[in-house]
Amino acid sequence: MEKSRSRSVFIDIGFRELNGFRVKKRPFFSDSELICNEIAGVSVEHDGFRTPPLAVSFCKSSRNSQLFAVSDEDGYVSLFNSNKKFASSATHQENTENARFRDWVAHDNAVFDVSWIKGDSFLLTASGDQTIKVWDVEENKCTGVLIGHTGTVKSMCSHPTNSDLLVSGSRDGCFALWDLRCKSSSHKEEFCIISTDMVKGAHLSPLSKRIRRRKAASSSITSVLYLKDEITIATAGAPDSALKFWDTRKLKVPIAQASPQSDPTNTKEKRAHGIVSLSQDSSGTFLTASCKDNSIYLYNMLQLDKGPVQSFSGCRIDSFFVRTMISPDAEYILSGSSDGNAYIWQVNKPQEDPIIVKGHDYEVTAVDWSPTDIGKIATASDDFTVRLWNIENNRCSNANTTASACRVKRRVTALSNTEAKERLEMNKEPESPNKHSSDADKSLPIIRTPETQKNKTSLLSSLPSSSSSEEDKTCERTPETAFNSPSSVLNPPSSVKRRTIRDYFLVTP
Template sequence: MNITDSLTRRTSGFETIKDYDIALYRLKCHRDNIYHGITPNTEAADFNPKIPKPPVFACKFSTTEKYGHILALANEDGKIALQDTSTKGLPNQALDGHQAHCNAIFDVAWMPGELKLVTASGDQTARLWDVSNSDFKEIGVFSSHERSVKTAVFRPEDKAVFATGARGGAIMLWDIRVVAPNGKRKPYNCIANGHVCKSIDRQRDGSEVQSRAQSITDLIFQDDMTLISGAAGDGFIKVWDLRKNYSVHEKDPLPKYTMNYSGGSTRNGFTSLIVCPAGATLYASCMDNIIYAYNISSYNEKPFAAYYGHENSTFYVKTCLSSDGRYLASGSSDENAYIWKTNKPGSPLVRLVGHTKEVTCVAWCSVGEIKIVTCSDDSTHRIWKIGPEHEKNDE
């Protein structure tokens, strides 16, 4: 029995294997698995057919049973598209997308157990979509943020509650079942200035704006009542107790726990947060080119492991975990993607070579054969699968 059959049997519960390093060494991306993102918005005022297609900023596989092969992608133009990765598409083509926002989409979050998702956008809104049919049906608009919405995440196994984080430092919690008499949506809990930063950014025209260092870059639930946040440059990861109503407090909110950046660089912003399936380890990708592992059972403020070998020069570089938590994958500013074995910190196990610009978001399919998607500023996204050992990429 080959490694692919073993992995397929394992996902069905019929077989257990210790690891599958050998399979990851054979990840290949052939020409027919290279796609050119999403079609641009040709009606935009600044549309120029000579400019490369807008890059994909977010990609996530569905978490719904029997639909784990469905990939959602969102781009800089505010368009979103779905791709069935279980079938062959048209290589070197762009996907037809839906114009979901009038500004860039920075994140997407699938509703647990449903073919619905939330998009977070630079137009200062989050929007809920029903994608169960071929059309995108807008269900709700969540618009209390005053700056770009950078991230969104659903509470585990909860179809009604999700959180959003924005550039202004606000974290909001929403219940999609609650609609005001005027039809507007309001957050039921708000952590204003979650990552307080006293510094001021001065614009080129001399005007002053709130520091970008407090921008919320990522959110992740540890459990139903515990939310973890990271920011662009305050050097902290904060753990919030959602049994508290932070909206009623006038002073700066106090987290339940705080974990510190422990490196020596001034690039101490965190770009991506992931919690392992057991809920015990947090992986935090930092702008100092290191992914740190924190124990969130004890909430020790210092990391216990570090993964390095990639470059993280922008806040668009994201990470993901395999569904079993054994492997960690990340984009990189050096045009590659990398995979580490989580129980072996240090240098990466595998390097995925093929993109020609920064690799940003990555996604790991949780069903069937191993599939990893990488998106890049070269306006392409690639689907990596296990290939024969002797073959090279694009052969």
């Protein structure tokens, strides 16, 4: 268990290089203009009554990536197939009948968050009835109810590699840890699950002593994340603009804190705006925090002490329902907005005007990226619709650029931890001299894991001896250091910090 935990960060770094992904030299798309086309829009309604959608989430596995779930204010969960053929003249209601293949009442209250787990065979739903339910999608039945919160459950996130573990945040000011294998009692074939740990008052307002307890906004937790190091949890709340990071093995106090302000406790220096939502890329290196000051802040997990490395503006965040999502490959940031549009920024060009996605009539709340279909996004709005969009380069319309588009897709599509691990394991096998003769293979850089570094192939013999010896030391030190410090995502050794930030992630606009 400890071995996989220590290697997770370095596997993610490896598969980025395996895909030939280097931000400075190989951007997400070329500098030509990006176009966002609407694929279709579906209406969120049941028995003829429309209701506002609150959350949208694509399936995580590649075989089901065309499917997405939508939860709404009436407690329903609906499943849609985005690969259906949509007629350009069809209405939203007709598209719903065409694409929706299942819906059911998940809770007797609004469902604020949904999350796919266990290979998309199960779905988690967080509700205003203060519970989280586990749904077997194939059997269409509830298999567990998580009880313990005393307020609306606003956010939840499952463990990066173990879907039985998750964290949730609530308006009661608490975040809780859960283990789905720990069932305490059963009622009507539904197993009740008690939290394994809970932290109360994680984000208290500096004025909380003067505010009545019934005002949940004074301590509400708005978003939680289980970080990719498999140990650290990030939380954000409505009272302040501080991000807090917690070690799951010792939850008494946060192990780190970050804020756009130099001193988040000094309310006289700057008004403390609440954080609305958090998101992270597939490697866990970058984290976004959308704030009520109408800004989206980007944090590098290796440089938390320096505060946000970039900020993005242009959208309006007037409510705690507007969400932001960073793309799996950390190249784009997608956000809803209270002005009825969605906005997309390119991470390495924060000063440029964002792409404005127009089409909705009211506030755009939940958004999501397809994990495998490059450029496909979903936006939910208070106009009772969820719309699908396709982001593409304006050069892609030219038939002569098909091969180029394929190369872009190959290096941009984010791999899961499991797929990346398999790719790295395959790289350890002996290779014949002719294996790298094709043009396609030449375009892929060579991955040097700690094991293969000891047994260098002939392809590495041409490298200068000084650089090889330096990289040998780096590769030999890195796994051992990470093993001794499981929280290495937040406090990495200096050698990892220099190489990772300089060569892979930090982008100067």
